[in-house]
Amino acid sequence: MAGQISPTRSAMLASKASLKTAQSGADLLKRKRDALIGEFFALVKDALAAREELSGVSTGAYTSLFGAKAWDTPEAVESLSLAGSGDYSIDMQIDNLYGVKVPRIEIPERDKTTTFSPINVGARTIQAATDFGGVMDGIVKVAATETKLRRIGEEIKKTSRRVNALEQVLIPGIQDDIRFIRSVLDQREREASFTLKKIKAKLEADAKKDKELLQAKNHGSAAD
Amino acid sequence: MPDDYSYINTRVRIMRTKLLDGRALDSALASGSYAEFLRVLTETDLAANLRETTGEGAGLGELDKALSRNFYDTSQRVLGFADGDAKREIQTLLMKWDLVNLKTVARGIAGNRGVEAIQGGLIEGGTLKPAALQAAAASTDLPSAAAAIAVSGHPLAKAMRDGAAAYSSSNRLLDLEVALDQGYYRYALGVSRNTSLRRYLTREIDVTNALIARTQKGQTLDPSLFVAGGSLDAAGYSRLAGGDAGGNSDIAAILEAPSLEEAEVAARGTLDRAARNSSAGDPEGVGIIVDFLRRKEIEIAKLRLIARGKFYDLSTEQIRKEVQA
Known part of the structure; x- marks a missing residue:
């Protein structure tokens, strides 16, 4: 970098301005990273709770299914799975969290009316169907929190990389440039001062010589 | 044959x-x-x-x-x-x-x-x-x-x-x-x-109606789900929603079961007894x-x-x- 930069005073001023911008950028990014880390840890609690809830409802649902398949026959239970359309709609909005786009998912109120006839269907099967409705809600909740968590995590990583790039590469590079420009300018200044001194000495020597010549000339005419 | x-x-x-x-x-x-x-x-x-x-x-x-x-x-x-x-x-x-x-x-x-x-x-x-x-x-x-x-x-x-x-x-x-x-x-x-098949079916219909009422506890009973032919008429069926078993202890056991699983256990017991009675009678x-x-x-x-x-x-x-x- 230092090799490509022209060692002028204006380049040094520009480098100093860049250094200031980079330092304030790094500072801002660090603050963003800290805020995101705060959000991340707050969300980890929610994500763990959602996972735990899902695990609880899943255990219950699979226990119900276990009993339903045994008492009501696997064929009758599996037949019910053909009935649903498989559609599950959710209300999703995108929130902006420190510049990170994260999803906000609203879990819809579950329709409690059965889509199949409860006549000739065992209570275990009905219970299993209800419980698996809860599992669907749990999965959506986990997906919402974990997607948010992943996005924030990725942004923390990205921000850390940017901070590192600024602190480890860009800022030291600009500082090198400034040092290089400063040393070149100092060197030039020293050279200029040496040249001036030389000129001054030469001028002084010339002046002295002229003066001596003039004195010698005056002395000769007085003797005549 | x-x-x-x-x-x-x-x-x-x-x-x-x-x-x-x-x-x-x-x-x-x-x-x-x-x-x-x-x-x-x-x-x-x-x-x-x-x-x-x-x-x-x-x-x-x-x-x-x-x-x-x-x-x-x-x-x-x-x-x-x-x-x-x-x-x-x-x-x-x-x-x-x-x-x-x-x-x-x-x-x-x-x-x-x-x-x-x-x-x-x-x-x-x-x-x-x-x-x-x-x-x-x-x-x-x-x-x-x-x-x-x-x-x-x-x-x-x-x-x-x-x-x-x-x-x-x-x-x-x-x-x-x-x-x-x-x-x-x-x-x-x-x-x-x-x-005896009719008696068994009558019992099964009663149990079915009671189980539907138990499943829909806290909601208005859908009259279209009522199965006729048991000991209950349509009015008796709608009363199941309020926990009124009409003096039938088997239906009451299903309606009052604390969970659906227990309601089904009660229903299964009733049907087992009805089948055994069919056989004996x-x-x-x-x-x-x-x-x-x-x-x-x-x-x-x-x-x-x-x-x-x-x-x-x-x-x-x-x-x-x-x-x-």
């Missing part, structure tokens, strides 16, 4: 002795692993159906199929002993499986699941001819499926047609299924004349068969429970609790 129950019941009584008793279920429960459980089963009369269950990669799916096959084979064998009115009465008991198949066809067609998915979900039990079922499964719409069933002359064809019409007007599969269920009970009550009629098929169904259900418990490595106590529920 004789048309009298003395012959059929003699055969069924012999078959009843081959049902797994408490000791056999206990040794199945005591087996240390799923493999050992299968080995215990191969020492019983179920062995003939279990060939596929011990193959490489075989799991619960194969065992479920084997147990279902055993149950359907047994029920078809019982049906094979009968003729005339007796056959019609026994057929009404097996039509529960026709209901499952017709619902599978209806659900598959309404949900656009494709012929393969529908045919894969069909069971080999019941009284519907396989060709009629295959034709119905291959239909593109519900009226065509109902027409395919009607061609076979099956008693539930009218219910299927009514159900398809109900679906066309409301676009709700629930209406079709309810029409099928109601049609089944109408037909079964008509066939059962004044026999009608030794020369269909009662013996009602009781036998019920016992066989429970035996298969218990074996499924034990199998699942062993497959998932649950403790024997946990499985025992579930089996004895």
Whole structure:
């Protein structure tokens, strides 16, 4: 970098301005990273709770299914799975969290009316169907929190990389440039001062010589 | 083929002795692993159906199929002993499986699941001819499926047609299924004349109505789900929502059960007692068969429970609790 930069005073001023911008950028990014880390840890609690809830409802649902398949026959239970359309709609909005786009998912109120006839269907099967409705809600909740968590995590990583790039590469590079420009300018200044001194000495020597010549000339005419 | 129950019941009584008793279920429960459980089963009369269950990669799916096959084979064998009115009465008991198949066809067609998915979900039990079922499964719409069933002359064809019409007007599969269920009970009550089968069906309808009320606890009861033919009329059914069992202790036990599982345990107990009473009160009629098929169904259900418990490595106590529920 230092090799490509022209060692002028204006380049040094520009480098100093860049250094200031980079330092304030790094500072801002660090603050963003800290805020995101705060959000991340707050969300980890929610994500763990959602996972735990899902695990609880899943255990219950699979226990119900276990009993339903045994008492009501696997064929009758599996037949019910053909009935649903498989559609599950959710209300999703995108929130902006420190510049990170994260999803906000609203879990819809579950329709409690059965889509199949409860006549000739065992209570275990009905219970299993209800419980698996809860599992669907749990999965959506986990997906919402974990997607948010992943996005924030990725942004923390990205921000850390940017901070590192600024602190480890860009800022030291600009500082090198400034040092290089400063040393070149100092060197030039020293050279200029040496040249001036030389000129001054030469001028002084010339002046002295002229003066001596003039004195010698005056002395000769007085003797005549 | 004789048309009298003395012959059929003699055969069924012999078959009843081959049902797994408490000791056999206990040794199945005591087996240390799923493999050992299968080995215990191969020492019983179920062995003939279990060939596929011990193959490489075989799991619960194969065992479920084997147990279902055993149950359907047994029920078809019982049906094979009968003729005339007796056959019609026994057929009404097996039509529960026709209901499952017709619902599978209806659900598959309404949900656009494709012929393969529908045919894969069909069971080999019941009284519907396989060709009629295959034709119905291959239909593109519900009226065509109902027409395919009607061609076979099956008693539930009218219910299927009514159900398809109900679906066309409301676009709700629930209406079709309810029409099928109601049609089944109408037909079964008509066939059962004044026999122990009718008493058993009456009890089953009461239990069904009570279970629906218990399932919909806290909600307004849907009057279209009321099954007529039991001891309750439509007004009595609507009173179930308020917990009024009309002085019937069996219905009260279902309504007051703290959970759906316990409601089902109470319902199962009531039906077991009703089947046993049918058998005791009608030794020369269909009662013996009602009781036998019920016992066989429970035996298969218990074996499924034990199998699942062993497959998932649950403790024997946990499985025992579930089996004895």
